[in-house]
Amino acid sequence: MDPKQILRHCDHTLLRPTATWPEIRQVCDDALAFGCASACIPPAYIRQAAGHVGNELKLCTVIGFPNGSSTTAVKVFETEDAIRGGADEIDMVINLGWVKEERWDDVLGELRAVKASCQGRILKVIVEACLLDRTEKIRLCRLITEAGADYIKTSTGFSTGGATREDVALFRAHIGPEVKIKAAGGIRTLEDAADFLLLGADRLGTSAIVSLVKAAEEGKQTTADL
Numbered sequence: 001m002d003p004k005q006i007l008r009h010c011d012h013t014l015l016r017p018t019a020t021w022p023e024i025r026q027v028c029d030d031a032l033a034f035g036c037a038s039a040c041i042p043p044a045y046i047r048q049a050a051g052h053v054g055n056e057l058k059l060c061t062v063i064g065f066p067n068g069s070s071t072t073a074v075k076v077f078e079t080e081d082a083i084r085g086g087a088d089e090i091d092m093v094i095n096l097g098w099v100k101e102e103r104w105d106d107v108l109g110e111l112r113a114v115k116a117s118c119q120g121r122i123l124k125v126i127v128e129a130c131l132l133d134r135t136e137k138i139r140l141c142r143l144i145t146e147a148g149a150d151y152i153k154t155s156t157g158f159s160t161g162g163a164t165r166e167d168v169a170l171f172r173a174h175i176g177p178e179v180k181i182k183a184a185g186g187i188r189t190l191e192d193a194a195d196f197l198l199l200g201a202d203r204l205g206t207s208a209i210v211s212l213v214k215a216a217e218e219g220k221q222t223t224a225d226l
């Protein structure tokens with residue numbers, strides 16, 4: 001698969017807790033230069049990033065991140081605040097304790113509340129698949145479809161595992177036709193990225209792919225200069 005085609009599906013991501021504005025600004029500049037779907041950055045930098053990129057680039061941010069255990073009211077406030085700051089896309093972590101307790105009505109209620117607070121913007125629901133069993137994953141596919149969310153997202157990138165081919169295939173089989181898949185966490189090669197897209201993911205959350213393509217391009221330039 002052409003790297004340019006892969007990059008169009010990438011949310012170029014920097015969520016490391018110690019990330020600084022100069023690093024985040026660079027991620028925005030690279031996401032724009034490499035034709036990424038968005039830059040995915042921490043909420044505290046959304047307003048500054050929006051001032052920097054204007055309408056040139058979609059900005060994605062994270063809510064209830066990374067543990068998902070803040071209250072629904074806090075997640076709604078975070079979402080509204082991010083949108084006021086200029087976020088175009090919201091990636092929210094579900095309450096995993098509620099999943100383990102099978103509090104499905106609470107999970108669905110939270111999904112609906114956050115979806116409503118997105119005011120038409122894209123909502124991606126992070127399920128942290130590495131912490132779930134197959135039955136829980138299938139149940140969440142149904143709830144996410146029922147809530148009208150736009151994407152199911154595999155992982156935060158900050159837990160015990162990231163995206164897997166098995167999870168992407170499982171989600172594809174159980175979400176509604178209007179729900180898309182974001183594979184995120186641990187995608188470290190162009191081959192992996194292409195595989196996830198071919199399996200049915202529409203987005204990739206990745207901190208690595210742009211750097212890989214950038215390094216390859218710089219390598220080519222160096223060779224050509226010789």
Ligand SMILES: O=C[C@H](O)COP(=O)(O)O
Pocket residue numbers: 013015040155156157158162184185186187205206207208
């Ligand atoms: O949503 C995106 C993830 O945080 C990215 O994870 P990564 O740093 O393993 O690529």
